[in-house]
Amino acid sequence: MSDTAKQPVAYVRDTMLEQKPAPLSQIGAVRWIKENLFSGWFNSILTLVSIFVIYKILAGTLPWMLGGVWSAGSLSECRDILNAKFGNTHYACWAVLTERWNQLLYGFYPSTEYWRANLAFFLMLLAIAPILFDALPRKLLWISAAFPFLMVWLVWGGTIWGPVGIAVGFVIGALAMKVLVRFGDVLALIGAVVAAIVWWMFIGPSVVDALDASLPIGHLKEVESRELGGFMICVIIGIAGIALSLPIGVVLALGRQSDLFIVKVICVGFIEFIRGVPLITLLFTASLILNYFLPPNTNFDLTIRVIIMVTMFSSAYMAEVIRGGLAALPKGQYEAADALGLDYWKAQRLIIMPQALKISIPGIVNTFIGLFKDTTLVMFIGIFDMLGLSNAIRANSAWNGVYWELFIFIGLVFWASCFAMSQYSQWLERKLRTDHH
Template sequence: MKYELQPTLPPPASTIGAIGWMRKHLFNGPYNSIATLVLGYLLIGWLTPVIQWVFIDADWFGDSREACTSGGACWVFIGARLNQFLYGFYPSEEYWRLNLAFIMLLVAIVWLVMPQTPKKGLMAIFLLVIYPVIAFFLLYGNSFGLVQVETHLWGGMSLTLVLAVVGIVASLPLGILLALGRQSEMPIVRSVCVIFIEIWRGVPLITVLFMASVMLPLFFPEEMSFDKLLRALIGITLFQSAYMAEVIRGGLQAIPSGQYEAADALGLGYWQKMILIIMPQALKLMIPGIVNTFIALFKDTSLVLIIGLFDILAIGQAANQDPKWIGYSSESYLFVALMFWIFCFSMSRYSMHLEKKLHTGHSNRA
């Protein structure tokens, strides 16, 4: 008797695709089904007028408030103030310098992120060593024929990015050194690092900015003048490095003791052990915590308003006081929130991609 294998039947239509996903996640029981329907009804009831106001009834084109007649959002206000939101009070004829600096940064980051690009090591050296010098001369000027632009004219999204990028890049290596120092077997080094971390973690950032603005110049000679932006950068870096140190210390403690013992058995010195064995493993485990700290830093840059620096949120608040545009603060805050969300969400998604790529998680769920 001859048997023939029958072709495999396709899965039921109700278990795959959009219908299958809904049955599995939204309607997989009576309680979940009721909750889905109730929440869906409330969400639709809330979203419908919001979408109507933001998109359908909105005014998009014009150059004055007379163009806003539909009763929806007046995005004409954002268009009229867009340069100020992006560049602050930077001279308009010098915008190309800001654009060039940030385009170079974007190209370098994309170069490092893309998997197939060559010479990543050289690009990393350029980004960490050469690019900051180029960016400083482009933004500040007073050299190579460029007009000097004082830092009190910097503002908007460009100032927010300067504060965030410098704070992120400077706080990470300092946080690593503090974390290693806190775990050091030398009592003096360990005590200094513990005191530094606990003091900075116990003080609000707003206080740190006040102290950096008012008291930092007192520790230097009278003839040495410290720029207000530089004071803010120093305060933000020191404050954030304390939080970064604790994140890194958690990653170091997650490494099994066998890794340390194996490195010692190979005869590696302390720095060789940390650089070649321990730190690469710890940094992979710390990706979520590090990125979470970066996102918090990015949002905390809005506090520099209290020392007279106008980031994008401060520019929005100043624009709301313009008599020509009174009454359109909702559009201003929505635009600022959107800008913050774009950058924070991008960092979050890239960290998830990096986790998946380096297999740092213990779950296969996205």
């Protein structure tokens, strides 16, 4: 027997080692901090400098914010309270929000009718929920369809027949399209628009007036548009502009790529003209010039005029965003639609447009956020939004000198709204992802 065979086996394990947790430096918060904040000497210096800057900012702002006064009748009274408590006035006077929050949110809307504005806001959330989340019951879409008419009735008041008359116009248009579709899609669309306009302009007003006089159902106290304001008017204009600009933008984008020369020229001219004009110019047009083109003794509500101009402005930008999505779509998708024998509208509805809209989600939401923030420009044409009301509050001798408190509150309200839209768009992008990266 050789010497190698005589040597015993050094070690053979007959039991498993007991499982132990990973080192603390390789898991959890410690690992994240090491990889993201102190991964190298340069990142470590940037992290320390950033911590110092954040500390200095918070050290200056937190005492100012948390040590403020929430109950006072004027700025002078607020300063007296601060002097008695701290010996100086270097703290916030939040009392202006405690006293004027309802004005910032509702404008000059009658306080006894706040329930109508609150109900309209709740119905708005209920109406957009099934549109944004397909997991909700589809029956809720009936609330979505009825909400625009309910909102008009709740916010402006009057009887229920006015909004019903407007809704009947859409029903008549849909019926006309259903009847005329056998003669072609374009003719059916034109006939539907004509039928609805004839009802709204000539027949509907007389029918509504007769019903108002004989059967005033659901009469609410009428509120004029000049009494609307604050965050309420921003929501009304913003939601209306968002809801209307997306379908109009889709039509304009398709029209710009159309082979029909007249359609293409009209769409290109509209888009380029609107994009070349500042929104404030269109708002002044809505406020001052538009009345000159209307028949004598015509009362065209200012809020409706502003919604029309804001929608036109947003639609032009929306059309370019969607056109970018259409251009990014591979040519093979169009060829696949042709190979399946689909006509133009079916191809757009089933294959082309869903993919183009998915590609365009970031740009669409970016346009929506910009539109919602641009609603503050209405202050320049005499509509008191939140910024306009902040100026009105500061013009009062009791609160003359208050700045930061009002602007911080307004900024937080808009940030919360825009952040919610941004988070939804990111969630929708993740939900619609079809790649596996």
